[in-house]
Amino acid sequence: MSEAARDARHEHGYIHDKDGYLRRLRRIEGQARGLQRMVEEEQYCIDILTQVSAMTKALQSVALGLLDEHLSHCVVDAAKAGGPEAEHKIKEASDAIGRLVRS
Amino acid sequence: MSEAARDARHEHGYIHDKDGYLRRLRRIEGQARGLQRMVEEEQYCIDILTQVSAMTKALQSVALGLLDEHLSHCVVDAAKAGGPEAEHKIKEASDAIGRLVRS
Amino acid sequence: MSEAARDARHEHGYIHDKDGYLRRLRRIEGQARGLQRMVEEEQYCIDILTQVSAMTKALQSVALGLLDEHLSHCVVDAAKAGGPEAEHKIKEASDAIGRLVRS
Amino acid sequence: MSEAARDARHEHGYIHDKDGYLRRLRRIEGQARGLQRMVEEEQYCIDILTQVSAMTKALQSVALGLLDEHLSHCVVDAAKAGGPEAEHKIKEASDAIGRLVRS
Numbered sequence: 001m002s003e004a005a006r007d008a009r010h011e012h013g014y015i016h017d018k019d020g021y022l023r024r025l026r027r028i029e030g031q032a033r034g035l036q037r038m039v040e041e042e043q044y045c046i047d048i049l050t051q052v053s054a055m056t057k058a059l060q061s062v063a064l065g066l067l068d069e070h071l072s073h074c075v076v077d078a079a080k081a082g083g084p085e086a087e088h089k090i091k092e093a094s095d096a097i098g099r100l101v102r103s
Numbered sequence: 104m105s106e107a108a109r110d111a112r113h114e115h116g117y118i119h120d121k122d123g124y125l126r127r128l129r130r131i132e133g134q135a136r137g138l139q140r141m142v143e144e145e146q147y148c149i150d151i152l153t154q155v156s157a158m159t160k161a162l163q164s165v166a167l168g169l170l171d172e173h174l175s176h177c178v179v180d181a182a183k184a185g186g187p188e189a190e191h192k193i194k195e196a197s198d199a200i201g202r203l204v205r206s
Numbered sequence: 207m208s209e210a211a212r213d214a215r216h217e218h219g220y221i222h223d224k225d226g227y228l229r230r231l232r233r234i235e236g237q238a239r240g241l242q243r244m245v246e247e248e249q250y251c252i253d254i255l256t257q258v259s260a261m262t263k264a265l266q267s268v269a270l271g272l273l274d275e276h277l278s279h280c281v282v283d284a285a286k287a288g289g290p291e292a293e294h295k296i297k298e299a300s301d302a303i304g305r306l307v308r309s
Numbered sequence: 310m311s312e313a314a315r316d317a318r319h320e321h322g323y324i325h326d327k328d329g330y331l332r333r334l335r336r337i338e339g340q341a342r343g344l345q346r347m348v349e350e351e352q353y354c355i356d357i358l359t360q361v362s363a364m365t366k367a368l369q370s371v372a373l374g375l376l377d378e379h380l381s382h383c384v385v386d387a388a389k390a391g392g393p394e395a396e397h398k399i400k401e402a403s404d405a406i407g408r409l410v411r412s
Contacts, residue, residue: 014145021142029135035165036128042118045173046199052166053202056159060206060307062138063155068300070148071281076292079285086282094274096149099156101266101306102411103163163410171403174384179395182388189385197377204369204409205308221351231345238338241371245330248323251379252405258372259408262365266412268344269361276354302355305362309369 014073015066024062031055063100067093117176118169127165134158166203170196220279221272230268237261269306273299323382324375333371340364372409376402 015021031051038048071093078089118124134154141151174196181192221227237257244254277299284295324330340360347357380402387398 014148015142018142018145022139025135025139025142029132029139032128032132032135036125036132039118039121039124039128042121045117045169045177046195048169049166049173049199050202052162052169053199053206056162056166056203056206059155059159059162063152063159064300064304064307066148066151066155067303068296070152071277071296071300072293074148075277075281076285076296079282080288082286087278090274090277090282092149094270094277096152096156097273097303097306098270099153100159100303101270103156103159167403167407167410170406171399174380174399174403175396178380178384179388179399182385183391185389190381193377193380193385197373197380200376200406200409201373203406204373220354221348224348224351227348228345231341231348235338235341235345238334238341242331242334242338245324245327245334248327251323251375251383252401254375255372255379255405256408258368258375259405259412262368262372262409262412265361265365265368269358269365272354272357272361276358280354298355302358302362305359306365309362309365 015069021062021065024058028055028058028062031058060100067096067100118172124165124168127161131158131161131165134161163203170199170203221275227268227271230264234261234264234268237264266306273302273306324378330371330374333367337364337367337371340367369409376405376409 031054035048035051035055038051075089075093078086134157138151138154138158141154178192178196181189237260241254241257241261244257281295281299284292340363344357344360344364347360384398384402387395
């Protein structure tokens with residue numbers, strides 16, 4: 001766990017629709033199991049790739065939702081407080097966005 | 104299942120390292136469960152996003168491996184046979200590549 | 207020009223290294239001309255695709271740099287001011303990030 | 310120029326709609342110039358990012374079109390001929406697809 005993570009444990013409730021995210025992640029877990037079955041049964045490769053694309057889109061959508069919550073809460077709060085912590089939070093968010101764009 | 108999928112059931116063994124793919128997909132399934140735990144515990148958002156990026160990369164890598172096998176076997180075989188089936192297979196592969204690039 | 211754009215005209219100097227960005231965009235323009243020459247001369251398709259990938263990466267890198275500046279200045283300023291404008295700026299940034307991730 | 314590129318110079322006409330591709334690439338070059346103007350005038354950052362996303366999509370679409378032509382001609386011809394050249398062409402195409410997916 002990063003240093004920032006430890007601090008953040010105290011910011012309870014930053015994810016507004018936690019149940020919604022858990023439901024979406026369970027569906028993604030189910031897609032990962034479905035892919036194993038498709039490979040196990042040697043289903044048609046193109047159909048497997050279609051499933052991988054759908055799963056990637058679902059993951060991206062979760063990431064974009066979480067990022068929006070992060071900007072709306074952690075980053076806005078840090079910006080209000082100002083100082084080096086605000087800069088750190090922006091840098092950290094930009095790096096995370098870069099990883100999402102490149103993945 | 105698409106029409107092409109039914110035909111393909113007879114092309115057993117097109118995935119050369121099936122165990123390798125199953126192992127990678129089980130790891131991806133584990134990452135999906137890990138993400139649920141992170142959301143459940145409200146871990147730091149940036150750490151969750153880092154995990155999503157890693158999982159997306161792992162999925163893409165599986166997709167690129169499967170696509171390479173598909174081109175090497177199904178598409179090459181169809182190209183040798185020639186005719187409309189070859190054209191259909193190329194069109195289908197190009198569409199799948201488009202979905203991967205855009206997802 | 208969007209409404210937000212008109213307001214922003216007054217925030218001069220939000221791009222810190224303007225010359226750097228202009229230099230990178232001129233290089234990207236040169237890559238676009240290079241691609242036309244490659245197509246004109248019917249150079250090898252794979253070499254053309256390699257150039258397209260390099261150009262896409264260069265564009266993404268410019269976008270991520272500009273986004274970082276936008277978060278550091280416009281979004282931080284709006285967050286400090288608070289109110290609906292802060293929410294609007296976050297929503298707008300999240301939408302732009304979504305377009306980058308999906309493109 | 311790669312070795313493969315030299316060979317390929319003899320396969321004239323592999324790009325069927327050369328004028329169409331040149332027109333699209335000129336439009337992309339124009340978008341690159343438009344971005345310079347936007348940065349020069351310090352237009353609103355989000356509007357610049359929207360243009361970058363549109364340009365990235367246009368580039369991807371050109372790449373997917375060229376890749377489809379490459380698979381339909383070079384790869385199909387190599388597959389018919391068979392042997393190590395067929396394997397080389399598939400490997401090369403898979404690598405190019407990987408670069409597109411990751412860029």
